[in-house]
Amino acid sequence: xxxxxxxxxxxxxxxxxxxxxxxxxxxxxxxxxxxxxxxxxxxxxxxxxxxxxxxxxxxxxxxxxxxxxxxxxxxxxxxxxxxxxxxxxxxxxxxxxxxxxxxxxxxxxxxxxxxxxxx
Numbered sequence: 635x636x637x638x639x640x641x642x643x644x645x646x647x648x649x650x651x652x653x654x655x656x657x658x659x660x661x662x663x664x665x666x667x668x669x670x671x672x673x674x675x676x677x678x679x680x681x682x683x684x685x686x687x688x689x690x691x692x693x694x695x696x697x698x699x700x701x702x703x704x705x706x707x708x709x710x711x712x713x714x715x716x717x718x719x720x721x722x723x724x725x726x727x728x729x730x731x732x733x734x735x736x737x738x739x740x741x742x743x744x745x746x747x748x749x750x751x752x753x
Contacts, residue, residue, distance in 0.1 A: 638681035646674050676718055683716070684723045691725050691740045701739055704728040710738075714746075 653670035657663050694701050707727040714721045725740045741747075 638678065638685050641681065642678045646678055649674050679718050680716075680721055683718070684721050687714075687721070687723045687725070687740065690743070691723075694728075694739050694743075695726050701728060703730050703732050704739060705731060707736065712738075 650671060653667060653674070657667040657670075695706060705728060707729045709724050709726050711722060711724055714723070725738050727736060728739050729736050
């Protein structure tokens with residue numbers, strides 16, 4: 635989450651400042667200003683969610699006590715469609731050698747099924 639906030643401080647605030655200064659002189663373009671602000675804030679939200687999901691996945695990779703019996707198979711990129719927009723993030727595919735089962739533990743913990751959409 636910290637990386638997303640730092641990036642927003644560096645780039646997002648700059649973009650918002652430009653948006654506000656561009657439309658200050660012409661208030662008839664208010665709708666365009668709202669669109670610009672919405673776009674920047676939405677990008678921040680998507681980035682925060684991506685970072686949070688990846689931090690949960692990292693915990694699962696690092697802490698064997700959270701995934702007893704599950705072994706890391708590989709990491710994959712995936713996309714999740716939400717009401718904010720599409721989130722692209724990395725997740726880990728695990729294998730349970732005892733049961734022979736394979737799954738993305740993060741998806742299971744979140745209650746997601748294959749090709750899920752979140753609203």
